[in-house]
Amino acid sequence: MQIERIINFSLDAIIAIILLFSTGILYTCAWALQKTRTNRLFLFSVLGLTLSVIGFFFYGIAIEPFSLITTTETIDLDDFEGEESLKLILVSDLHAGRFFNTNKIPKLVKNINDINETDYLLILGDVINQNKNQVDDLEELKKIDKEVYFVYGNHDYFIPSGAEPKENEKADIVPGLEKMIQNIGANDLKNESIKLEEYDNFDVYLAGIEDVWSHRDEYEFLETLPEDDVVILMCHNPDCVINIAADKEVKKRVDLVVSGHTHGGEMRLPLIGSIAPQGLPIFLPQSYDKGYHTYEDIPLYITSGVGNVGVRMRTFNTPEIVLLTIK
DSSP states (O other): OHHHHHHHHHHHHHHHHHHHHHHHHHHHHHHHHHHOSTTHHHHHHHHHHHHHHHHHHHIIIIIGGGOOEEEEEEEOOTTSOTTOOEEEEEEOOOOTTSTTGGGGHHHHHHHHHTOOSOSEEEEOSOOSOSOGGGGGGGGGGGGOOSEEEEOOOGGGEEOTTSSSOOTTOOOEEOTTHHHHHHHTTEEEOSSEEEEEEEOSSOEEEEEEOOOGGGTOOOOGGGGGSOTTSEEEEEOSSTTHHHHHHTOHHHHTTOOEEEEOOSGGGSBEETTTEEOOTTOOSOSSOTTOSSEEEEETTEEEEEOOOSOOSSSSOOBSOOOEEEEEEEO
16 A cells, blocks of 8 residues: 555656646746747747647546546357347446545446446446545445446455555455445345346356455356356456466356456557556556457456546546446
8 A cells, every 4th residue: 555655646746747847848938939039930839749748637637537428338249149138337446535536426326327228237346445434435326226236346455465465365355345335235246146137048147256356256156157158257357367267167157257447547548548657457468458358268348447546647548337238
């Protein structure tokens, strides 16, 4: 936790220095344009570039993080037979208590409730930031009118040694969080599954595992699920697909993995993608930042989530709710 605070403070300090430096350049160029008629093209170029930098940071700090869109995606699965389909809402990484993330929750709840195509909401973890004082920030989630399923993310555990437990150290869920999850009417799935839907020729199971970094994630229970049915697995960290791929019996039962954790890198640029200064906290390739992927033939969908934790900026990466159609 202390290391994370130092990193976050350093990133905030860098942003402040860049903005201060850019403001100084802006003032200098404005003064120079008044005093001289030479090199005006150069001064206008510097002025334009400086305004672009200031605009980029202003937009990333004050505008985009407070926007919220609904992303619609469709995934075709081999075991989904006929014309049947299933719609799910995916939400991840609220990070209540960090920056101004708590202020976004009422809008998030309203937008979720406005989606009429499905009654199923999957919350993919990291609703707080390892602090029991942030649990009460989730009270607004009680107003959600969907059938809610939940898995815990790394920031939902208290980890004494830092952001990730040491080898053989198991993390505990932040005190009070389990009770809050129950109070909002959510079903938390901790290395277990439920039958979600029954169709004519197959059933759909929803499974959830504890977070990879908690060292409490288990996969053996998946071997008991019918191989010919559809299994959708919720896990906060997409690295869980590495463990799934390593177990042949588990792999052939999991039809789709849905995750969060990456935030899409938070800061992105067109054509380039994530420019997260600290990199994505995953063992998968850095290209697995958001959206649909496959890992050793395992379908994987990663939502970029709602909140911020690394830096207080999001650029070209609007916070999202995902309406996912599976057919």
